[in-house]
Amino acid sequence: MPIKMIVGLQYGDEGKGRAVHYEAKDADIVIRATGGSNAGHTVVANGKKYAMHLLPSAIIRPEVLSMIGPGVVADLKILVDEIEQMRKAGVKVEKDNFVISERTHITFPHHRQLDRLYEMLKSEKVGTTGRGVGTTYEEKARRTNLRMHDLFIGTSELKEKIKENLKVYNVLVSEANKLIEDGIYNEEKFPAITVDEEYNYCMEYKEKLQEFITDTHVIIDNAIEDNKLIIIEGAQSFWLDNDHGDYPMTTSSNPNASGTASGAGIGPTLIDEVIGVIKAYTSRVGNGPFITEQKNEIGDSIREWGHEYGTTTGRPRRTGWLDLVMIKHTKNTSGLTALCVNHLDTIGKFDSINVCIGYKYKGKIIKHVPIDKENCEPVYETLKAGWNTEGATTFEELPKEAQEYINFIEKYTGVFVKYIGVGADEKRTIIK
Numbered sequence: 001m002p003i004k005m006i007v008g009l010q011y012g013d014e015g016k017g018r019a020v021h022y023e024a025k026d027a028d029i030v031i032r033a034t035g036g037s038n039a040g041h042t043v044v045a046n047g048k049k050y051a052m053h054l055l056p057s058a059i060i061r062p063e064v065l066s067m068i069g070p071g072v073v074a075d076l077k078i079l080v081d082e083i084e085q086m087r088k089a090g091v092k093v094e095k096d097n098f099v100i101s102e103r104t105h106i107t108f109p110h111h112r113q114l115d116r117l118y119e120m121l122k123s124e125k126v127g128t129t130g131r132g133v134g135t136t137y138e139e140k141a142r143r144t145n146l147r148m149h150d151l152f153i154g155t156s157e158l159k160e161k162i163k164e165n166l167k168v169y170n171v172l173v174s175e176a177n178k179l180i181e182d183g184i185y186n187e188e189k190f191p192a193i194t195v196d197e198e199y200n201y202c203m204e205y206k207e208k209l210q211e212f213i214t215d216t217h218v219i220i221d222n223a224i225e226d227n228k229l230i231i232i233e234g235a236q237s238f239w240l241d242n243d244h245g246d247y248p249m250t251t252s253s254n255p256n257a258s259g260t261a262s263g264a265g266i267g268p269t270l271i272d273e274v275i276g277v278i279k280a281y282t283s284r285v286g287n288g289p290f291i292t293e294q295k296n297e298i299g300d301s302i303r304e305w306g307h308e309y310g311t312t313t314g315r316p317r318r319t320g321w322l323d324l325v326m327i328k329h330t331k332n333t334s335g336l337t338a339l340c341v342n343h344l345d346t347i348g349k350f351d352s353i354n355v356c357i358g359y360k361y362k363g364k365i366i367k368h369v370p371i372d373k374e375n376c377e378p379v380y381e382t383l384k385a386g387w388n389t390e391g392a393t394t395f396e397e398l399p400k401e402a403q404e405y406i407n408f409i410e411k412y413t414g415v416f417v418k419y420i421g422v423g424a425d426e427k428r429t430i431i432k
């Protein structure tokens, strides 16, 4: 049985959750591999809408084992709240269908405050979700952070580790508060956080999470041996990758395909399919370059028709035309084997659409993505749209122009389009 991976190729919110849910119908295990509660993955299934932040998108399939991998950072409170909300919505979250790696890092209350502090100090804001995700990764890199496993060590050892973890925070906060007192920043002061507060946070949520925490490597090893179907679920996306994306307007982890494999704990030679998810247009949350952005009526229409408001934050997303140069760049950097193109229904509402096929850059036309993306202007090809995908269940049943758009994407990128989203509901998926 193959191991498949689903990753985003734009700026997140391409509909990865929906693609994972779809692929998970035959899967044994789905592993959420990277990111934290800054992710928002939506699945519309059984007539209901589910929004996942930390839980794998397969959680609504009780027969699948949903796993949070070592590459994820998890806010314990948000995770417990999400489990409880899912249960209220009738979704099974029990130890036989959900596990968390003991290596998964913990996001603490002070990480959230640090997130606010860094954004306060930065002249050019990244526009983070403020959930302490980047600051958890930072603390992980500093090698002072705690993992799920630490919830089970003795009281004094745990308190010692928390104390070490809090040191930098408390030093920074006392300086930051002076700047606020001096009126240099107009922000609410940062609270000092004690060891006991964070210890209690650990204990409160340990009780609710302990049954799920385990050594996921053993499960994965056995599953590979037994030829089980494993899906690796990416979060965020290629262009938010800290190494390959629009640095510094990126996320703090590596959501590209290789980083996603690493986050799950599965080596590259074992991965049979890398499915890159895109929208038939582009959207972006937060700041950073966006070559095809439409700050006009076109962008407003995409936002309204595509409901482009963040799942996690509710923030209106920036919107624009599909940038194929950006997608082509991910073909080899991600080792793509297929594409999933979502929102074909949304983009078809325009009579004609633009698609970016090159950039004007330093007096030339180029077909690759330079590091200084902000100096690029889009070169468009205009295609006829005005299609209606309602009722179509096969590629052949799609209107001719819609088929041509998909063929255009395939031809430009050299990557096969495996499936197409023509509506938010899982049933509105077309296999090519």
Ligand code: GDP
Binding pocket: 008, 012, 013, 014, 015, 016, 017, 018, 039, 040, 041, 042, 043, 044, 306, 307, 311, 341, 342, 343, 344, 345, 346, 420, 421, 422, 423, 424
């Ligand atoms: P993710 O973060 O990549 O999982 O994507 P999100 O769930 O944050 O955002 C994608 C949004 O588009 C969600 O609201 C989905 O329900 C919706 N969606 C996904 N695919 C389609 C599609 O083909 N058509 C329409 N109309 N909506 C879609």
Ligand code: MG
Binding pocket: 012, 013, 014, 039, 040, 041, 042, 311
């Ligand atoms: Mg999202």
